[in-house]
Amino acid sequence: xxxxxxxxxxxxxxxxxxxxxxxxxxxxxxxxxxxxxxxxxxxxxxxxxxxxxxxxxxxxxxxxxxxxxxxxxxxxxxxxxxxxxxxxxxxxxxxxxxxxxxxxxxxxxxxxxxxxxxxxxxxxxxxxxxxxxxxxxxxxxxxxxxxxxxxxxxxxxxxxxxxxxxxxxxxxxxxxxxxxxxxxxxxxxxxxxxxxxxxxxxxxxxxxxxxxxxxxxxxxxxxxxxxxxxxxxxxxxxxxxxxxxxxxxxxxxxxxxxxxxxxxxxxxxxxxxxxxxxxxxxxxxxxxxxxxxxxxxxxxxxxxxxxxxxxxxxxxxxxxxxxxxxxxxxxxxxxxxxxxxxxxxxxxxxxxxxxxxxxxxxxxxxxxxxxxxxxxxxxxxxxxxxxxxxxxxxxxxxxxxxxxxxxxxxxxxxxxxxxxxxxxxxxxxxxxxxxxxxxxxxxxxxxxxxxxxxxxxxxx
Amino acid sequence: xxxxxxxxxxxxxxxxxxxxxxxxxxxxxxxxxxxxxxxxxxxxxxxxxxxxxxxxxxxxxxxxxxxxxxxxxxxxxxxxxxxxxxxxxxxxxxxxxxxxxxxxxxxxxxxxxxxxxxxxxxxxxxxxxxxxxxxxxxxxxxxxxxxxxxxxxxxxxxxxxxxxxxxxxxxxxxxxxxxxxxxxxxxxxxxxxxxxxxxxxxxxxxxxxxxxxxxxxxxxxxxxxxxxxxxxxxxxxxxxxxxxxxxxxxxxxxxxxxxxxxxxxxxxxxxxxxxxxxxxxxxxxxxxxxxxxxxxxxxxxxxxxxxxxxxxxxxxxxxxxxxxxxxxxxxxxxxxxxxxxxxxxxxxxxxxxxxxxxxxxxxxxxxxxxxxxxxxxxxxxxxxxxxxxxxxxxxxxxxxxxxxxxxxxxxxxxxxxxxxxxxxxxxxxx
Numbered sequence: 001x002x003x004x005x006x007x008x009x010x011x012x013x014x015x016x017x018x019x020x021x022x023x024x025x026x027x028x029x030x031x032x033x034x035x036x037x038x039x040x041x042x043x044x045x046x047x048x049x050x051x052x053x054x055x056x057x058x059x060x061x062x063x064x065x066x067x068x069x070x071x072x073x074x075x076x077x078x079x080x081x082x083x084x085x086x087x088x089x090x091x092x093x094x095x096x097x098x099x100x101x102x103x104x105x106x107x108x109x110x111x112x113x114x115x116x117x118x119x120x121x122x123x124x125x126x127x128x129x130x131x132x133x134x135x136x137x138x139x140x141x142x143x144x145x146x147x148x149x150x151x152x153x154x155x156x157x158x159x160x161x162x163x164x165x166x167x168x169x170x171x172x173x174x175x176x177x178x179x180x181x182x183x184x185x186x187x188x189x190x191x192x193x194x195x196x197x198x199x200x201x202x203x204x205x206x207x208x209x210x211x212x213x214x215x216x217x218x219x220x221x222x223x224x225x226x227x228x229x230x231x232x233x234x235x236x237x238x239x240x241x242x243x244x245x246x247x248x249x250x251x252x253x254x255x256x257x258x259x260x261x262x263x264x265x266x267x268x269x270x271x272x273x274x275x276x277x278x279x280x281x282x283x284x285x286x287x288x289x290x291x292x293x294x295x296x297x298x299x300x301x302x303x304x305x306x307x308x309x310x311x312x313x314x315x316x317x318x319x320x321x322x323x324x325x326x327x328x329x330x331x332x333x334x335x336x337x338x339x340x341x342x343x344x345x346x347x348x349x350x351x352x353x354x355x356x357x358x359x360x361x362x363x364x365x366x367x368x369x370x371x372x373x374x375x376x377x378x379x380x381x382x383x384x385x386x387x388x389x390x391x392x393x394x395x396x397x398x399x400x401x402x403x404x405x406x407x408x409x410x411x412x413x414x415x416x417x418x419x420x421x422x423x424x425x426x427x428x429x430x431x432x433x434x435x436x437x438x439x440x441x442x443x444x445x446x447x448x449x450x451x452x453x454x455x456x457x458x459x460x
Numbered sequence: 461x462x463x464x465x466x467x468x469x470x471x472x473x474x475x476x477x478x479x480x481x482x483x484x485x486x487x488x489x490x491x492x493x494x495x496x497x498x499x500x501x502x503x504x505x506x507x508x509x510x511x512x513x514x515x516x517x518x519x520x521x522x523x524x525x526x527x528x529x530x531x532x533x534x535x536x537x538x539x540x541x542x543x544x545x546x547x548x549x550x551x552x553x554x555x556x557x558x559x560x561x562x563x564x565x566x567x568x569x570x571x572x573x574x575x576x577x578x579x580x581x582x583x584x585x586x587x588x589x590x591x592x593x594x595x596x597x598x599x600x601x602x603x604x605x606x607x608x609x610x611x612x613x614x615x616x617x618x619x620x621x622x623x624x625x626x627x628x629x630x631x632x633x634x635x636x637x638x639x640x641x642x643x644x645x646x647x648x649x650x651x652x653x654x655x656x657x658x659x660x661x662x663x664x665x666x667x668x669x670x671x672x673x674x675x676x677x678x679x680x681x682x683x684x685x686x687x688x689x690x691x692x693x694x695x696x697x698x699x700x701x702x703x704x705x706x707x708x709x710x711x712x713x714x715x716x717x718x719x720x721x722x723x724x725x726x727x728x729x730x731x732x733x734x735x736x737x738x739x740x741x742x743x744x745x746x747x748x749x750x751x752x753x754x755x756x757x758x759x760x761x762x763x764x765x766x767x768x769x770x771x772x773x774x775x776x777x778x779x780x781x782x783x784x785x786x787x788x789x790x791x792x793x794x795x796x797x798x799x800x801x802x803x804x805x806x807x808x809x810x811x812x813x814x815x816x817x818x819x820x821x822x823x824x825x826x827x828x829x830x831x832x833x834x835x836x837x838x839x840x841x842x843x844x845x846x847x848x849x850x851x852x853x854x855x856x857x858x859x860x861x862x863x864x865x866x867x868x869x870x871x872x873x874x875x876x877x878x879x880x881x882x883x884x885x886x887x888x889x890x
Contacts, residue, residue: 023521028509038513136486329545
């Protein structure tokens with residue numbers, strides 16, 4: 001129990017409307033997008049300025065209350081599910097200002113609660129480009145994106161969130177402001193703390209402001225859709241495109257099962273017999289785009305695509321994208337519960353990985369559709385199930401275990417972009433080894449001796 | 461009083477629908493209420509989680525959940541944007557019925573809903589009396605849009621600039637109608653709904669003019685009642701079922717090809733909710749409801765899709781600028797968005813301009829406006845700002861409830877912008 005006196009202290013600090021302790025409010029911050037059990041926090045705090053944020057952190061530390069920072073709660077690995085006893089949820093959506101967009105030096109400074117898509121739109125209106133585009137960008141916050149090192153469809157060419165992080169100012173557990181990085185392209189002053197914060201999942205500090213790199217937008221783009229009767233050919237196409245020194249901005253993949261679910265959902269005339277389809281988009285200067293697009297079409301044909309369609313205009317491009325856009329909605333509607341994984345392998349191992357996933361699906365009698373980012377080997381095997389069917393859900397858990405085993409055996413990683421949180425922390429040691437895990441734990445203990453910063457996440 | 465366990469059992473019935481929410485949180489991007497409060501309990505994902513926890517008896521206090529559930533416009537923006545296709549309207553309407561039924565309706569709402577709406581005769585009489593006295597109490601605030609702000613009534617109604625009740629309600633001028641099909645060979649049933657009857661008879665008039673012009677026969681029986689959406693939204697199932705029964709009786713035996721309304725909320729209620737809420741009706745009643753639901757159509761859609769009206773290729777320019785607000789119950793519930801715009805391009809006296817966020821909810825939400833007026837007003841202010849920014853002199857909406865809210869917002873800001881229904885713009889050309 002958190003004492004009434006302390007709750008009042010928070011109310012004095014934040015205003016009563018920003019301290020939520022009613023049953024209904026606490027229950028509505030007990031989950032995120034991961035398929036995991038909810039944990040009810042004791043208190044939900046919403047600071048509306050930096051000073052309040054720092055004081056909240058200090059007060060929580062002094063009273064040994066574990067803090068889980070929450071943006072929009074779209075985490076897919078349980079990173080924003082609060083801690084069991086005396087858990088405090090610290091909301092960032094009261095800190096949602098874009099502080100600066102510098103069009104000359106190509107950077108922007110924001111508070112952590114700014115919504116990704118709103119930021120990208122604002123940046124675009126200044127003629128600039130912020131490329132990271134995680135699937136939840138319409139609601140996800142930039143603070144959450146940095147804490148998870150969120151990816152997206154543009155990863156292959158443009159990189160992921162960390163590639164745009166120039167600086168992170170954050171509060172330590174004592175509420176002291178720690179500055180790292182800044183507004184310069186170069187900078188080697190001190191430890192690279194801003195990158196340490198990327199994918200730290202709220203375990204090392206509480207973000208106060210973030211500085212992002214911006215880039216000029218591409219002038220032109222072209223999209224193509226290629227169908228294959230064999231997974232190997234799709235994979236070979238990806239390899240050939242890249243070995244020909246073409247880096248598409250998106251290179252998306254849908255397997256046969258996903259294509260069929262999309263067809264059931266959209267009735268848009270999908271190639272239901274294709275083993276896989278690739279959605280390829282190239283961007284850059286118009287001359288180069290034309291040339292690259294032509295090369296890509298030739299490669300697809302040479303390797304043995306059964307058909308290749310190139311969009312002639314924006315409308316056709318939009319139509320090609322339909323299959324990819326409908327992938328998750330189609331899979332999500334098939335059954336009540338959707339378990340969305342993100343095991344990632346070197347791209348040349350995609351055929352082996354997809355084959356293994358399908359075998360695992362058969363072995364455990366589960367419905368699995370796989371789609372994802374073929375260019376960077378980041379696959380989304382999506383298991384369709386019903387959480388209420390305990391026997392089936394046990395098989396789901398076993399299947400997920402095996403998917404990770406296969407990914408690791410193929411030189412892959414547990415998570416490409418969803419984070420470890422509590423969902424995957426039990427496999428950490430398997431991938432990184434005991435020494436690495438111990439090193440991380442010692443580091444956490446040094447900066448967070450009371451273990452209040454999102455305890456239990458990533459490194460346990 | 462029923463115990464929490466009993467309530468939980470009723471909520472379990474909703475489980476199959478609630479479990480399809482994958483908690484992705486995409487509803488946060490479109491919910492008008494969440495945009496203002498930024499509280500998870502005010503957005504669909506949060507409300508579903510609360511209902512689930514209530515159903516599983518993890519929550520002890522149903523009142524807290526009830527308050528959150530009622531903090532919803534039922535605009536359907538979330539459902540239209542939901543990746544996993546959660547049937548949000550089903551969940552919330554049934555959830556409200558269960559929770560509110562359990563908690564008991566507040567006394568004032570009980571009186572209005574049970575007493576007035578379910579007895580159309582009584583409601584009509586009360587309104588007739590009220591409108592006679594209206595002139596005494598109400599001072600004209602803005603002649604252009606015909607709204608009034610009553611100092612006398614302000615303690616009760618806050619500072620709303622409400623539409624005065626029409627001097628004569630539709631039913632007192634036209635009791636019923638029964639005309640044969642003309643050159644179109646079609647006959648339609650017409651359901652005016654409360655707001656057309658009491659506040660906007662002029663929209664009914666415009667509709668009759670259009671139907672006559674196209675040679676469409678009209679069947680408008682006496683003794684129609686409210687479509688039932690206010691009762692459903694308040695979780696008052698008893699009143700709701702009575703209203704449906706009155707309406708079924710009124711339209712019984714009529715022969716018609718389509719069932720037309722000029723109110724987005726009436727259309728979506730009759731077309732979608734009557735069947736949804738009719739699980740326990742006997743087979744013959746179900747068949748009657750299905751027949752009406754299948755024939756139900758918005759008047760804009762009827763003129764464009766069935767009568768085949770097409771605006772000139774080149775949209776007229778140079779006239780009064782007119783813009784359009786998409787009522788949630790037309791665009792998000794029924795996919796009707798192009799047809800009213802087509803009608804707006806029919807009249808050379810107007811030049812059509814789009815406003816930003818035309819399909820963003822106006823904040824009315826029926827009873828939401830009564831219970832959460834401040835929030836309703838905050839949301840409405842965004843709509844008003846977009847209307848003003850469009851430079852339009854006339855704003856239109858295919859729903860008298862939205863028109864009511866927009867009237868209030870524009871009048872409070874002293875904007876000289878007129879409000880019409882698209883069918884009026886088209887009728888002016890005939």
